[in-house]
Amino acid sequence: MRSGQVLVTGASGFVGKWTVVELLRAGFTVRASVRSEDKAEAVRQAVTHQLGEDILYRLSFVKLNLMHDPGWTRAMLRIDAVIHAAGVVLSGGPDNPQRVIGPAVEGSERVLRFATLAGVKRIILTSSVAAVGYGHGSVRGVQHFTADDFTDIDAVRRPAAAVTGATMAERGAWAYARQEGLALTTIHPGHILGKGLDSDVSPSLQLIGWLLDGSRPKVPDIGVSVVDVRDVAALLVAALHQPATIGQRYLAASDYVSFAHMGFILAAAFPDWPVGLEVLPDWRIRLQAAFGGPMRGFINDLGHEKHYDRSKAEALLAGPLISGREAIVAAARSLIQFGLVSSRTTVESPAGGN
Template sequence: MDRILVTGASGFVAKHVIGELLRAGFRVRGTVRNRRKLTSIQAAMDLLAPGTQDRLEIVEADLLDDAGWAYAMEDVQAVMHVATVIVAEEPRDPSTVIRPAVEGTERVLRFARAEGIRRIIMTSSIATVGYGHGHETGKRTYTEADFTDLTKMRRPWAYCTGKTRAEQAAWAFANGQGMQLTTIHPGAILGPASDPETSISLGLVGGLLDGSTPAMPRIGFAISDVRDVAAMHLAALQHQDSIGQRYLCTGPYQSFEDVATILRKAYPDYPVTLKTIPDWIMRIVALAGGPVRQIINDMGNEKHFDGSKGEKLLGRPYHTSEEAVLSAAESLIRFNLIKAK
């Protein structure tokens, strides 16, 4: 049984990736910044891959520190670099997001190369694909051939900057060192939570369900189901022709109103808003920072992402947007993160 290293093991996506690997028979070593996260990982595996925890090891390693990485790479056949920093609001200091993304990726690849590991599968994002192309109005469809141009962004966005620079660094390192890299690019990741420690992206659903989102911005996004994202990591590992490739893992474009409609139909007793916020108000609010700053680049346009290449790698259809939204809602309620009505 090959051992696979998964970075950021306590994250929403990483837990599902670990579950996929364990169910497929692999041994897994996961990294965390602090072993206090071990309980949530164990709870997730009880749900996602019961009876497999004897093949799971968790070790401490920080993306901004060399300590622990040499051991983490020992007796490992491939690395799935999933770890990243995601924040709900644009930080005052962008380096708190950018440094772990870029330096962390460089550190993971450097230690992998030192241990003789060549196979790397990296969780990237549509943020590295669909920005800086001068698209400010109307619809446009992006593919894996598109790469974000940070020099032409309408507004700076730390997450986009960090992920784009990290992917650029990964391809440069892999090409220079003869490593076998594949990158996976999800959109807004929804789907079922495996334990109460969920992701910021599920807050989109939670905010609509509990009424803390009183009105919706007039934007949309490509939804990705976490189950598809995790399964695509495994599929990339199992298919040699994925080496050197980027894969979008994205479903159809969905507006905030589309998501709210899905939730209102399934949960009619919940206070899901009907109100939207005009773009001009959003632009004024964005000047003050906060979460609006993170979506300002998507206002006034529709970004569609062609996930057909990734779906072919997966070998089955993606979960629908409705499945992703409703499974997220169900797990938020089940874990008492949204009180049942």
């Protein structure tokens, strides 16, 4: 598929905005799903800043809600493909897991159901490595996962909303696609960082903010597999171009980076910022997680170092993924640029980075 009209759900999100930009850059017409006119204007501004105003004639908007049916029938009219980029990203474990699980599972089902009713066959689903790397036993240490690995939520010792939601949504999507004959591809990002297009960035960048401004000077002795948001958007669009991606899963994660190493990267790139570098012992994390809050989301990763095979993603993009270091530095620069973090010292131009 080299042209046509694509519906992008969650178009005002961190991934969604970049996906809209990359689709327009590639020559597609985009119908962008948003929750309000304010969100639509933010997408227009992001597109204009990247591509200029002349491209806006290929961009339109529709107001949709993942949890409600109204509007979806009209939204699917004359659509050639759907990129489902919408979801709920929280900085810590939610008080109510259904805040994440509900939109992930029910939202994906609603997208597929209305696409089927409209005769839309081509679907690109944004999932997560959370649907890949959990429930594989109590093996500690370095683990390697490929696109053939699936999370077993029944075997996850401490179920997390993000893991449960992503896994159930993907499992349901593949079952529905087989039943209805849909041409489905799933993209599984790691921890999404990189350059923000405006101040409405993902909570996934909050970790960088905590480290950069020293508000969380002590970090867990764990890490994440990082991916740059620009690579995620590029993969979503590349999947439309390549029919061979139908029926395939792609893991989008460049480098595993420990939180301590993130701190060293930020301290080197932003020497005037009070970057937190102290590592918390595991027992402190377990204690804090027992009372909820941000640490709850990390409990399943203690003692594990998860690496995800990026070879299929790099083959699809015909080149390497952006490095974890570059994604981290770009995220920090965005937080500074949009005034989302503040330093106790005078900030000079960041050293290093690309």
